Amino acid sequence: MGGDSILIRNARLVLPEGILEDVDILVEDGKVTRIGRELEPPRGVDVLNVEGKLVLPGVVDEHVHMREPGLEYKDNFTNGTMDAASGGVTTVLEMPNTLPPVENRKVLLEKAHLLASKAYVDFALYGVIHDGNIDEFEEMVYAGAIGFKIFLGPTTGNIPAPSDATIYEALLKSAKLKTPIAFHAENWSLVKYFTEKVKATGRMDPKAHMDARPPICEEEATIRIAYYAKKTRGIALIVHMSALEAVEALRKARSEGVNIWGETNPHYLLLSSDDYDKYGTLMKVNPPIRSREHQEALWKAVLDGTITNIGSDHAPHAREEKEKNVWEAAAGFPGVRTLLPLMIDQALRGKIPLTKIPELLSANPAKLFNLYPKKGTITIGSDGDMVVVDPRSETIIREEDFHSKHPLSPFIGWRLKGRIEYTILRGAIIARNGEVTGGPRGQWIRYTPKTS
Numbered sequence: 001m002g003g004d005s006i007l008i009r010n011a012r013l014v015l016p017e018g019i020l021e022d023v024d025i026l027v028e029d030g031k032v033t034r035i036g037r038e039l040e041p042p043r044g045v046d047v048l049n050v051e052g053k054l055v056l057p058g059v060v061d062e063h064v065h066m067r068e069p070g071l072e073y074k075d076n077f078t079n080g081t082m083d084a085a086s087g088g089v090t091t092v093l094e095m096p097n098t099l100p101p102v103e104n105r106k107v108l109l110e111k112a113h114l115l116a117s118k119a120y121v122d123f124a125l126y127g128v129i130h131d132g133n134i135d136e137f138e139e140m141v142y143a144g145a146i147g148f149k150i151f152l153g154p155t156t157g158n159i160p161a162p163s164d165a166t167i168y169e170a171l172l173k174s175a176k177l178k179t180p181i182a183f184h185a186e187n188w189s190l191v192k193y194f195t196e197k198v199k200a201t202g203r204m205d206p207k208a209h210m211d212a213r214p215p216i217c218e219e220e221a222t223i224r225i226a227y228y229a230k231k232t233r234g235i236a237l238i239v240h241m242s243a244l245e246a247v248e249a250l251r252k253a254r255s256e257g258v259n260i261w262g263e264t265n266p267h268y269l270l271l272s273s274d275d276y277d278k279y280g281t282l283m284k285v286n287p288p289i290r291s292r293e294h295q296e297a298l299w300k301a302v303l304d305g306t307i308t309n310i311g312s313d314h315a316p317h318a319r320e321e322k323e324k325n326v327w328e329a330a331a332g333f334p335g336v337r338t339l340l341p342l343m344i345d346q347a348l349r350g351k352i353p354l355t356k357i358p359e360l361l362s363a364n365p366a367k368l369f370n371l372y373p374k375k376g377t378i379t380i381g382s383d384g385d386m387v388v389v390d391p392r393s394e395t396i397i398r399e400e401d402f403h404s405k406h407p408l409s410p411f412i413g414w415r416l417k418g419r420i421e422y423t424i425l426r427g428a429i430i431a432r433n434g435e436v437t438g439g440p441r442g443q444w445i446r447y448t449p450k451t452s
């Protein structure tokens, strides 16, 4: 399938390798065909002059829960991918805890078919692995699963944690087919133990959720996954890292050459336990947002390359589910719309180098999920997926900017440096100043299996 053509003029092109000043980028039929100076547009090709603006690769958000099918009362794929387009995300990797769970080839194909007509950005699908479906692993990969999710701790969907044998076998298969496995790394039995203990004290304050899932839950699970990844040579991604002890375990495993990657999310970098009084259960998420000490360790890990990826963990819920007491409130909130604006703001304030943004949000997720260099970068032959950012302008996150059914984000009202002006998918402008332009032109991206 083709795509659109556009000539971007005078870009400040931000890539992990460095910043290229004053370059032109030509996209023809959806693919980048030339990068250079003073390029002439081929006949009929529109020109977009972006002088003074930053151009980054479109974001590959490896961690979204868009709730369709089965949980549309929380949100749907149309809204989720419109928020993606508005927020500079051109590819989303959709999690499998929908209804029915994506646990076999048939459900995967039905989900892909359903979502294909609704996608405003390109998308790929995860399958889930639990004790009952390890034999479906290969079939799901051949049907196009981009990777798998294994939930070790209790969370939305309550998919029970698999046995160590299932984890081991899944990672063996991962090594063979080069299919990454994303782990929700919290030890189920420890979470239950601490939750019961904290509940028994009668606590009802929002911070009780944090104390019910202490760092040891995440540390143990990370060490266990790293161990099996080492033994099997499987590819593991620890998603939504929040605890410094888990980050230490990740750092150690990576230094030993284990094929293990680490993701964190903006809320762990920008919020801390000091904020529970202000936001209450709005900021309830699994794993919990912790103290500043953990936040600082995460920033350090982002800077030194231990944390390799940043995704959103976009996880919308209905208002009635969020506005409950600390124990009953749902965990998670929408994030795909705010991921890039929040991280650009941090870079423009000098917290991290600008080049870290395309590394953590685009290139590394694309590399891990075998999508690179089609996705995740801007080079000859890549898809023409780009974001144009005005670094001198600013963004105020407003409730009305969300397409989400329940825009319950803790970041509403935040004032940020920088402003996304355009999101471009395969050469077509899909959002301008936060407004989605055009229809759902996203495509399903299947993983093509490689055997070692």
Ligand code: NCD
Pocket: 065, 097, 155, 156, 184, 240, 284, 285, 286, 287, 313, 315, 316, 331, 332
């Ligand atoms: C996620 C959800 O609601 O789907 N919630 C969350 O708190 N992170 C599930 C998950 O990834 O744990």
Ligand code: ZN
Pocket: 155, 184, 239, 240, 286, 287
């Ligand atoms: Zn999770």
